[in-house]
Amino acid sequence: MARQQLPIEEETPQDAAADNNSVAFHDAGASNKSKVTVVGSGNWGSVAAKLIASNTLKFPSFHDEVRMWVFEETLSNGEKLSEVINQTNENVKYLPGVKLGKNVVADPDLEHAVRDANMLVFVTPHQFMEGICKRLVGKIKKEAEAISLIKGMEVKMEGPCMISTLISEKLGINCCVLMGANIANEIAEEKFSEATVGYRGNKEIADRWVELFNHPYFIVSAVQDVEGVELCGTLKNVVAIAAGFVDGLEMGNNTKAAIMRIGLREMKAFSKLLFSSVNDSTFFESCGVADIITTCLGGRNRKCAEAFARHGGKRTFDELEAEMLQGQKLQGVSTAKEVYEVLRHRGWLELFPLFTTVHEICSGRLPPSAIVETVK
Numbered sequence: 001m002a003r004q005q006l007p008i009e010e011e012t013p014q015d016a017a018a019d020n021n022s023v024a025f026h027d028a029g030a031s032n033k034s035k036v037t038v039v040g041s042g043n044w045g046s047v048a049a050k051l052i053a054s055n056t057l058k059f060p061s062f063h064d065e066v067r068m069w070v071f072e073e074t075l076s077n078g079e080k081l082s083e084v085i086n087q088t089n090e091n092v093k094y095l096p097g098v099k100l101g102k103n104v105v106a107d108p109d110l111e112h113a114v115r116d117a118n119m120l121v122f123v124t125p126h127q128f129m130e131g132i133c134k135r136l137v138g139k140i141k142k143e144a145e146a147i148s149l150i151k152g153m154e155v156k157m158e159g160p161c162m163i164s165t166l167i168s169e170k171l172g173i174n175c176c177v178l179m180g181a182n183i184a185n186e187i188a189e190e191k192f193s194e195a196t197v198g199y200r201g202n203k204e205i206a207d208r209w210v211e212l213f214n215h216p217y218f219i220v221s222a223v224q225d226v227e228g229v230e231l232c233g234t235l236k237n238v239v240a241i242a243a244g245f246v247d248g249l250e251m252g253n254n255t256k257a258a259i260m261r262i263g264l265r266e267m268k269a270f271s272k273l274l275f276s277s278v279n280d281s282t283f284f285e286s287c288g289v290a291d292i293i294t295t296c297l298g299g300r301n302r303k304c305a306e307a308f309a310r311h312g313g314k315r316t317f318d319e320l321e322a323e324m325l326q327g328q329k330l331q332g333v334s335t336a337k338e339v340y341e342v343l344r345h346r347g348w349l350e351l352f353p354l355f356t357t358v359h360e361i362c363s364g365r366l367p368p369s370a371i372v373e374t375v376k
Contacts (some may be wrong), residue, residue, distance in 0.1 A: 041085070137170060152331055
């Protein structure tokens with residue numbers, strides 16, 4: 001199973017617009033205050049808005065107001081979610097009990113929310129991003145910069161497409177990523193954590209994103225490896241599903257540690273097969289090993305997978321998601337399917353027994369107990 005004999009896909013050429021946008025963004029930042037819009041308002045999106053809103057008030061280079069696009073929902077009392085957020089300064093559905101900052105403005109109109117922004121923060125379930133990008137074509141500033149906090153990827157006939165690449169290709173703008181060991185509710189409570197920004201060629205832009213997100217309780221560093229950082233954030237959810245199966249079957253901490261180690265190994269191998277530019281050191285950043293640890297100890301993917309295993313696989317993940325997550329979306333199951341499609345298409349299934357088995361358990365082809373048997 002010599003890895004060097006496998007076909008290596010060359011790194012995707014960078015969009016020519018990225019460098020041009022970088023210069024325009026730097027010039028705009030020097031003469032005007034940057035305006036920030038958060039595209040997404042779930043649990044993590046609301047926490048991101050809270051982090052950002054605090055810093056836009058602190059640093060004079062940012063416009064105070066932070067727009068947050070809200071997918072409009074009607075609450076059980078008949079009120080509109082966006083109106084309640086603006087009245088209470090709180091996302092009562094996805095982040096109850098936490099004040100976002102009085103400079104956060106919920107906006108249910110996507111095009112209006114992004115119209116004046118030159119810093120766009122994308123944080124929605126990955127399966128909605130292609131539709132969102134289609135709606136935004138021609139609606140955003142040409143000099144805008146983007147950052148994706150989204151875990152997941154699109155699988156197309158020509159191969160996998162990372163969300164940052166989707167944003168860059170659809171909107172013609174540069175896109176960095178931010179990933180890390182970040183359970184949203186803990187950050188909302190201002191418990192110490194870290195995150196990693198992945199950037200392409202312009203360190204000044206990465207530093208700008210670090211400035212926007214960094215707090216004494218949320219330390220952000222930057223590495224020049226968009227694909228590595230993004231794949232870590234994406235693939236760790238598949239490993240967390242596996243860890244949840246182990247918990248549900250009460251196999252113990254030794255088994256769970258073994259699954260996490262195997263998962264990290266497969267994450268690294270898969271990433272480097274897709275993008276030869278991925279750096280080994282990225283897996284030792286917050287987005288790598290630290291994110292695996294926290295996601296396999298807590299988080300929604302592990303939690304739902306544990307319940308799935310306890311029920312012997314007789315209840316679907318759709319049922320468990322609806323029952324346990326109060327409207328939030330489970331990413332690990334869909335990502336496992338997307339990864340499986342890539343592996344099957346390229347003939348790599350046998351090289352990635354953990355990733356393969358996770359999908360086959362989720363889809364009902366194997367029982368939860370197979371999570372250990374197939375990786376021995």
